[in-house]
Amino acid sequence: MLIEQLINGLTLGSIYAIVALGFTLVFGVLGIINMAHGEIFMFGAFIGVMITAMFDAPLWVAFGASILITAILGFFLETFALRPLRNKPGVSHLAPLISTIGVSIFLENLSHHLFGSGNKPFEAPFAQVSFQVGSITVYLVQIVIFVISIILMVALSIWLGKTKAGKALRATAENLETASLLGVDTKRIITMTVIIASAIGGIAGILVGMAFNSVNPQMGLSMGLKGLAIIILGGMGNVRGAMAGGLILGLAETFVVVYGDSGYKDAIAFLAIIVILLIRPQGLFGKKITT
Amino acid sequence: MLKVNGINAFYGKIQVLKDISLEVEEGSIVTILGANGAGKTTTMKTISGLLKPQQGNIKFLGEDVTGLRPDQKVKKGIALVPEGRQILAGMTVLENLEMGAYHRKDNEIDQDLERMFERFPILKEREKQLGGTLSGGQQQMLAIARAIMSRPKLLLLDEPSMGLAPLVVADIFKIIKEINQTGTTVLLVEQNARQALKVSDYGYVLETGKIVADGKADQLLNDPRIMEAYLGRKSS
Numbered sequence A: 001m002l003i004e005q006l007i008n009g010l011t012l013g014s015i016y017a018i019v020a021l022g023f024t025l026v027f028g029v030l031g032i033i034n035m036a037h038g039e040i041f042m043f044g045a046f047i048g049v050m051i052t053a054m055f056d057a058p059l060w061v062a063f064g065a066s067i068l069i070t071a072i073l074g075f076f077l078e079t080f081a082l083r084p085l086r087n088k089p090g091v092s093h094l095a096p097l098i099s100t101i102g103v104s105i106f107l108e109n110l111s112h113h114l115f116g117s118g119n120k121p122f123e124a125p126f127a128q129v130s131f132q133v134g135s136i137t138v139y140l141v142q143i144v145i146f147v148i149s150i151i152l153m154v155a156l157s158i159w160l161g162k163t164k165a166g167k168a169l170r171a172t173a174e175n176l177e178t179a180s181l182l183g184v185d186t187k188r189i190i191t192m193t194v195i196i197a198s199a200i201g202g203i204a205g206i207l208v209g210m211a212f213n214s215v216n217p218q219m220g221l222s223m224g225l226k227g228l229a230i231i232i233l234g235g236m237g238n239v240r241g242a243m244a245g246g247l248i249l250g251l252a253e254t255f256v257v258v259y260g261d262s263g264y265k266d267a268i269a270f271l272a273i274i275v276i277l278l279i280r281p282q283g284l285f286g287k288k289i290t291t
Numbered sequence B: 001m002l003k004v005n006g007i008n009a010f011y012g013k014i015q016v017l018k019d020i021s022l023e024v025e026e027g028s029i030v031t032i033l034g035a036n037g038a039g040k041t042t043t044m045k046t047i048s049g050l051l052k053p054q055q056g057n058i059k060f061l062g063e064d065v066t067g068l069r070p071d072q073k074v075k076k077g078i079a080l081v082p083e084g085r086q087i088l089a090g091m092t093v094l095e096n097l098e099m100g101a102y103h104r105k106d107n108e109i110d111q112d113l114e115r116m117f118e119r120f121p122i123l124k125e126r127e128k129q130l131g132g133t134l135s136g137g138q139q140q141m142l143a144i145a146r147a148i149m150s151r152p153k154l155l156l157l158d159e160p161s162m163g164l165a166p167l168v169v170a171d172i173f174k175i176i177k178e179i180n181q182t183g184t185t186v187l188l189v190e191q192n193a194r195q196a197l198k199v200s201d202y203g204y205v206l207e208t209g210k211i212v213a214d215g216k217a218d219q220l221l222n223d224p225r226i227m228e229a230y231l232g233r234k235s236s
């Protein structure tokens, strides 16, 4: 029982971590909260549904399509909603935030038109496959979600830590002017960051579809708020903080449902924010993009 | 090598540089002197591309580079060690140095790294430490070494001696001299006038955004009017 819940919590938590990574990368580099990230994530989920349900394509094709579409959405977000507001005299610091809220509303409405409102079922081909380990039941889909999340987190950490582009991203996140003085084309790094964050959101969308067996146009908002809670918890702009924060929240929610009152499940994230802001306003891990 | 022609630069509506013209000859060390708020940093920002001048132009090796971004100017061979050093505090010493070579595509980067570590053994010792953990003097060495990693033709140094202990300051000026002897042209901004002029070939004096005097370094050093007005208090 405990082990099963632990597995449930880790599965959920690894998805939360992936969602939070998208927020934290953009915050780290641009210093803004991307309120459209949840809706980009939701789009990724719907693309996954369309590809698997309508075209009967295998899961990896769904991932590919979702990554592609959300990457394009990220590119548009940066090009049309964020860049025009950057470094313009007289533009409020809040303008990019408002702009991303506008994009999120647009995307949610667009998804109503494109995909219809209400729930769409999402069936991974192996949704019912499970193993019995002693008295514990483990679903294959949980393992797949967990493994994909871990691979993604490890890959991102290695990329940020070891590659030239990853280092340029961290330098830009730390100080845009300094990075540009060192020869980094910061405009390109910013665009790249928003695209990567969005594509990670797209992957998260499919993982959530797999975990909950359905997707709907409102899932962006609730997941977005949780992603936000996690980066406040882990430290805004901190990659490790997003990963740890996601796992902590996933485990906490799961155990509240089991040992407490499921009605409070969704309150956990926000309770955690309040507590963290009171005792450690910089978050558990501080504010730098480190590896 | 570098020719700045009549630049005017603004922060918003406030004009900070008024018709600045200056010249840096290849192989030389040139110093810009001036009190706090005179516009020295703004001049360096304009030359390095962080700030675009409203009027005037900047020529580097005969080419107009006025409107280029900082990363484009690094590729042309202009590197700035900014005021306050601007070490990437969350990245290691080694990563800071690697970032200096960001634009390079040749295969001599490792070789240059070794050379930096030889020249600055303290950086080798602290290779894996975060930049933010270094002392002020070590950060200045790292900032200079990082800029050299880009293999600049022209090195801009904005108050490299600021906030450092006298012994460290002497060390920094020695390093500047050495860098110049290996063929790098240097444009230096300093308040530490006497020491700066001693290593320099030529000097400009900046006052509220205007150049009010210029001349050979030893001429400025021996000009009682200038020494008293701009250099007197800071020189001891």
Ligand SMILES: Nc1ncnc2c1ncn2[C@@H]1O[C@H](COP(=O)(O)OP(=O)(O)O)[C@@H](O)[C@H]1O
Pocket (backbone or CB within 6 Å): B011, B014, B016, B034, B035, B036, B037, B038, B039, B040, B041, B042, B043
């Ligand atoms: N970012 C800025 N915005 C507005 N005014 C500035 C800014 N930076 C500097 N200034 C003003 O421009 C003038 C020149 O500054 P600066 O170039 O930094 O001088 P220095 O480096 O010689 O001390 C000063 O009056 C300063 O207050």
Ligand SMILES: [Mg+2]
Pocket (backbone or CB within 6 Å): B040, B041, B042, B083, B159
């Ligand atoms: Mg200054």
